[in-house]
Amino acid sequence: MELEILFEDENLIAINKPSGLLVHRTSIAADETVFALQLLRNQIGQHVSPVHRLDRPTSGVLLFSKNEEILPSIKAQFADRSIEKTYLAIVRGIPSIKSDIIDYPLKSERSGKMQEAQTSYQVLLEAELPYDTTGRYPTSRYSLLEVKPRTGRTHQIRRHLAHLRHYILGDKKHGDNKQNQFFEKQFGMCNLLLHARKLEFNHPISRKSLCLIAPLPLHFQKTILDLGW
Numbered sequence: 529m530e531l532e533i534l535f536e537d538e539n540l541i542a543i544n545k546p547s548g549l550l551v552h553r554t555s556i557a558a559d560e561t562v563f564a565l566q567l568l569r570n571q572i573g574q575h576v577s578p579v580h581r582l583d584r585p586t587s588g589v590l591l592f593s594k595n596e597e598i599l600p601s602i603k604a605q606f607a608d609r610s611i612e613k614t615y616l617a618i619v620r621g622i623p624s625i626k627s628d629i630i631d632y633p634l635k636s637e638r639s640g641k642m643q644e645a646q647t648s649y650q651v652l653l654e655a656e657l658p659y660d661t662t663g664r665y666p667t668s669r670y671s672l673l674e675v676k677p678r679t680g681r682t683h684q685i686r687r688h689l690a691h692l693r694h695y696i697l698g699d700k701k702h703g704d705n706k707q708n709q710f711f712e713k714q715f716g717m718c719n720l721l722l723h724a725r726k727l728e729f730n731h732p733i734s735r736k737s738l739c740l741i742a743p744l745p746l747h748f749q750k751t752i753l754d755l756g757w
Contacts, residue, residue, distance in 0.1 A: 531567055534589060534740050539598055539733055541576060543568060544742040545590040547719045551581050568592060580606055583683060585698070588615070588724025588742040601732040606680065614726035615675040615685060616652075616744070618751055619694040620707050622671045626651040630688040634681045646678040647688045655755040661710045668710075670697070670755055674725075685722060697721045697751070715754045719747040 532544040545551070545564055552565040568576055576592040579602050593599050605611045627650040633642045653672040661668045671694065677684050686702040689695060695704040697711055698720040711717040727740045744752075 529562070529567060531564065531571055532743075534742060535738070536572075539595045540579075540591065540593060540602075540731070541568070541572065542589055542591045542727070542740050544745075545582055545587055545724075547585050547587040547745060547747065550584050551578050551590065564590060565592075579603060580680075582724055583686075583720075583722075585700075585720035586615075586722045586724060587719075587745045587748070589727040589740050590724070591727060591740070598732040602729070605729050605732075609678060611727065611729040613677055613724065614728075615677070616723045616725045616748070617673045617675050617685065617689065617696050618721040618748075618755070619671050619673055619689055619696050620668075620704055621694050622654050622669045623649070623651055623673075623692065623694055629678075630692065632688060632691050634684065634687055637682050643681055644679060645681045645684055645688065647685055648676045648678060649689075650674045653755075653757050655757060657755070659710065659714070661706055668707075672752070672755075672757065711751070715751065717747060717751055717754070719745075721748060721751060723748055 533541060534544055535542040550563045552563050565578060574594060576594055577596065577599060579591040579593050582588065582590050593602060630647045632645060634645045636643050651671050652674055655670045656667050659668050660666055675685050683702060686696055686699050690702040697707055698718060723744060725742060729738055731738055
């Protein structure tokens with residue numbers, strides 16, 4: 529597998545991570561043998577370190593450092609929330625409030641403690657299909673959302689949208705199984721429809737502003753067409 533490179537210089541490299549690819553080795557998937565970290569290292573013939581993470585089923589912009597010395601500087605931008613991350617998600621239903629901030633604490637999956645968490649969203653597109661997926665209504669409605677996490681909790685976007693009951697399609701852990709089964713049967717779609725579209729930050733060396741954009745994967749493009757957008 530050859531990874532799509534979105535940006536590269538002597539210090540940083542960013543890829544468009546495919547859905548289903550782990551960032552690095554983890555005990556959660558001990559039997560997995562293919563990782564973005566090793567693939568990229570072998571592809572460019574150089575050591576790299578991940579600057580941040582994406583969930584395995586999430587696609588999109590993933591940034592790596594080629595230079596260990598700049599890691600503290602670039603990670604500090606994530607810690608102080610000066611980096612802006614923009615995601616696209618296709619969800620069940622249409623939010624009544626078209627643009628809002630979800631301010632809802634989430635329990636840490638490691639410590640069990642509650643942590644503050646904020647996610648802003650905006651409805652970009654709406655769709656209605658002539659299918660009864662719930663047994664209660666003759667049609668089903670969906671939305672394309674632009675989502676920006678303001679904090680960085682585990683599965684934050686997925687959990688926040690689940691809290692609103694606007695589950696991300698294809699989310700097998702926090703989503704709606706009826707919708708997932710419908711889209712798999714009707715459209716052959718079984719991927720998580722969450723894509724890290726854009727990453728904006730200041731280069732740790734030049735201090736110039738960078739905006740990295742990841743093209744949509746084919747499964748996301750197909751679902752957009754299936755929904756008539």
